[in-house]
Amino acid sequence: MDYHLDEFQQELVATAKRIGKEKIRPVAAELDITGEFPWDIVKIFADSGFYGLWVPEEYGGVSRGILDLVLVTEELSKYCGGISLAVAASALGTFPIVISGNDAQKEKYLPRLAAGECLAAFGLTEAAAGSDAGSIQTRAEKKGDKYVLNGAKVFITNGGIAEIYTIIASTDPSKGTRGASAFIVEKGTPGFTFGKKEDKMGIRASATQELIFEDCEIPEENRIGREGEGFPVAMKTLDKSRPGVAAQALGIGSGALDLAIQYAAQREQFGQSIIRFQAIQTMLADMATKVESARAMLYATARTIDGGSKSFSKESAMCKVWAADVAMEVTTDAVQIFGGYGYMRDYPVEKMMRDAKITQIYEGTNQIQRMVIARHLIKEAQRAS
Ligand code: COS
Numbered sequence: 001m002d003y004h005l006d007e008f009q010q011e012l013v014a015t016a017k018r019i020g021k022e023k024i025r026p027v028a029a030e031l032d033i034t035g036e037f038p039w040d041i042v043k044i045f046a047d048s049g050f051y052g053l054w055v056p057e058e059y060g061g062v063s064r065g066i067l068d069l070v071l072v073t074e075e076l077s078k079y080c081g082g083i084s085l086a087v088a089a090s091a092l093g094t095f096p097i098v099i100s101g102n103d104a105q106k107e108k109y110l111p112r113l114a115a116g117e118c119l120a121a122f123g124l125t126e127a128a129a130g131s132d133a134g135s136i137q138t139r140a141e142k143k144g145d146k147y148v149l150n151g152a153k154v155f156i157t158n159g160g161i162a163e164i165y166t167i168i169a170s171t172d173p174s175k176g177t178r179g180a181s182a183f184i185v186e187k188g189t190p191g192f193t194f195g196k197k198e199d200k201m202g203i204r205a206s207a208t209q210e211l212i213f214e215d216c217e218i219p220e221e222n223r224i225g226r227e228g229e230g231f232p233v234a235m236k237t238l239d240k241s242r243p244g245v246a247a248q249a250l251g252i253g254s255g256a257l258d259l260a261i262q263y264a265a266q267r268e269q270f271g272q273s274i275i276r277f278q279a280i281q282t283m284l285a286d287m288a289t290k291v292e293s294a295r296a297m298l299y300a301t302a303r304t305i306d307g308g309s310k311s312f313s314k315e316s317a318m319c320k321v322w323a324a325d326v327a328m329e330v331t332t333d334a335v336q337i338f339g340g341y342g343y344m345r346d347y348p349v350e351k352m353m354r355d356a357k358i359t360q361i362y363e364g365t366n367q368i369q370r371m372v373i374a375r376h377l378i379k380e381a382q383r384a385s
Contacts, residue, residue: 003299009067012053012072013071016075021079028079031082031204032351038083050087053068054069056110059106061114066306067303067306069087069088071247073087073244073247076251077248077251078255081203081352081359085206086158089120090113092120092157092241092244093121093158093162093165094113094120094166097109097113100225100229105184109164113164119164121157123159123166124153126151126153131367134176136168138150139173142220142227146219147220149167149183149185149191149218153210154210155362157207161207168182168230181224181226182224182233183218185216185222189217191213192212193212193214194211195210196209200358202351202357239312241363242316242319242364246320247298247323249294250294250298250327252327253291253323255352256331256356257288257330259352260284260337263338290330293322294319294323297322300315301318313372320363320369321370324360328356330356
């Protein structure tokens with residue numbers, strides 16, 4: 001399908017494809033084993049201008065938008081769903097500042113982030129606050145012109161390797177979701193350390209680590225938005241970042257489809273290549289149809305956001321839920337087409353299946369996305385009646 005990308009976007013995709021082929025593909029399997037973070041590739045992402053895409057021009061970016069982020073993430077994820085996260089997770093960590101930060105915060109942090117001189121990470125999830133994000137326990141207590149943070153955040157993508165962290169903490173536990181606030185915390189701040197480094201099923205080239213705050217003092221000027229606005233800041237951030245997860249899922253699924261087609265064309269059984277069998281053709285046709293529908297919905301959502309729509313939670317949840325489910329189905333089918341070889345680590349499709357799984361879980365499980373969608377449907381129906 002021709003999505004009529006502009007010249008800048010076509011260039012962007014071509015650049016991401018080149019990096020994917022030349023730099024990511026040769027190391028993806030090895031980093032999947034070692035779990036090493038690919039700093040050399042991040043440098044290439046930075047030099048290619050990827051980190052400036054979602055940052056306004058006046059703060060060192062290029063004022064592009066979600067569609068550009070999605071295109072880059074999709075393309076890179078065809079080669080490795082873990083390495084591509086070094087881009088998308090920094091976008092997630094930067095969005096609270098872009099969306100709700102004041103001028104001083106934007107001036108201080110965005111130029112470095114846009115240049116890719118450092119990465120960002122987003123800290124919401126806690127051991128006992130996953131889907132129920134409103135029940136966070138990390139406390140930010142106001143003391144004079146400072147906040148003192150105590151608590152821990154788990155499963156943080158870019159944890160340990162990012163320099164800038166946007167953290168949601170409770171400033172008033174009695175108020176629940178209305179008592180949370182958002183903060184910028186820099187790596188190296190006394191009282192801010194890193195805990196458990198996760199050993200994951202997939203996306204193993206992406207760093208995932210616990211953040212620990214022990215009497216960590218943050219200046220008041222690092223609070224994003226007003227006190228009590230942290231939960232809406234987090235939700236608005238996720239509305240914008242979930243298409244990035246959809247793009248990661250789409251790239252993984254699309255990459256697995258390409259490999260399955262190539263393999264089916266060359267693998268011979270019963271005296272002919274297996275792509276000539278209707279059973280395989282039907283599988284490939286279904287896989288391709290699902291991938292294209294995920295892409296169409298994702299690009300439409302990204303254009304809705306970039307076009308300036310005020311409310312897009314439902315669309316964002318829809319494209320995330322659909323692309324993630326498609327990625328899981330398509331990568332599983334790709335392993336099936338590869339047969340016994342697909343199950344072995346010598347071929348890349350089993351990694352894709354492992355990488356795809358996380359997209360149904362993080363940035364809100366697919367069950368939570370369906371809840372968000374249903375809540376919107378109910379509200380829309382009430383408005384219409
Ligand atoms: N944009 C702006 N504000 C929003 C919002 C959005 N998309 N979604 C909710 N809010 C506001 C609500 O309007 C409400 O404000 P008021 O108290 O002023 O009415 C407040 O936030 C609380 O919303 P709600 O009542 O819907 O909160 P719930 O506790 O029911 O939780 C879900 C809502 C489940 C959707 C939320 O907790 C969630 O997204 N969970 C998944 C978390 C997640 O994605 N984690 C991944 C970690 S980050 S990688």
